Amino acid sequence: MSAGNGGGSLVGRQDLHCHTDMSDGHLSLERVVEVARERGVQVGIADHVSSRNPDFMVASLDEVQRYLDALEGADVFRSGEFCWCDTLWRDLPDEVMDRFDYRIGSNHGFWLPDGSTASPWWESLPEPWRAQPQRLMDIMVANLCDMVRTMPIHIAAHSTFMPPAFGALERDVHAWWTEEREDRYVDALREGGVALEISNRYRLPHDRLLRKAKDAGVRFSLGSDGHALKQVAALDWAAETARRIGITDAELFVPEPRR
Ligand SMILES: [Zn+2]
């Protein structure tokens, strides 16, 4: 990896969540590498590896192998963003999963008791959830805990993101992320050995959860979730947040490149 840290802190110098046009990003792999180098940031490519949308995602075993071939020819960490609500991560053979330097899991949809899925992007709550948003929040947190305990991942991306419908009902994040839910999620992260992403794109998690995670010995990663030129390898908010919480290199998840 050529973009070194110049001997200073790694905080803000590693963007472990970047997209390219191999999934739904706007820039080619080559362009992302150039931009990251200009910005002095080491970059991990984490395109969507999921069968949910074959047009915009790395969606089959063949495509995953071609994707990894491309990453292996570039000066980047090799990763993928896997959907909790998809089956592809369960179906890929171990030798393919092992080609990733690290893997990211994301709640792009979570399981409801009847086997259907809910969306963390719901702008309004469908029936029967309209009258029981706190119950839906409990189900979402239970899904996140299951995700970090059972999915073969190293990082949970933008994991505290909540349906906008919740924010429309009550803006205070602590009304949803209560201390009890935070504690449950932090325990699961620690037990699963999964790092908590500080998302520059979504500006989360909130400080109280980050402080609890830090006290519990959970590790962190910084991710732009960049899809476009302005976002890629840009970590201003995430780095400022990590410093505010007192996160140092010792608390960062740092990938070991498989070379
Ligand atoms: Zn995502």
Ligand SMILES: [Zn+2]
């Ligand atoms: Zn992403």
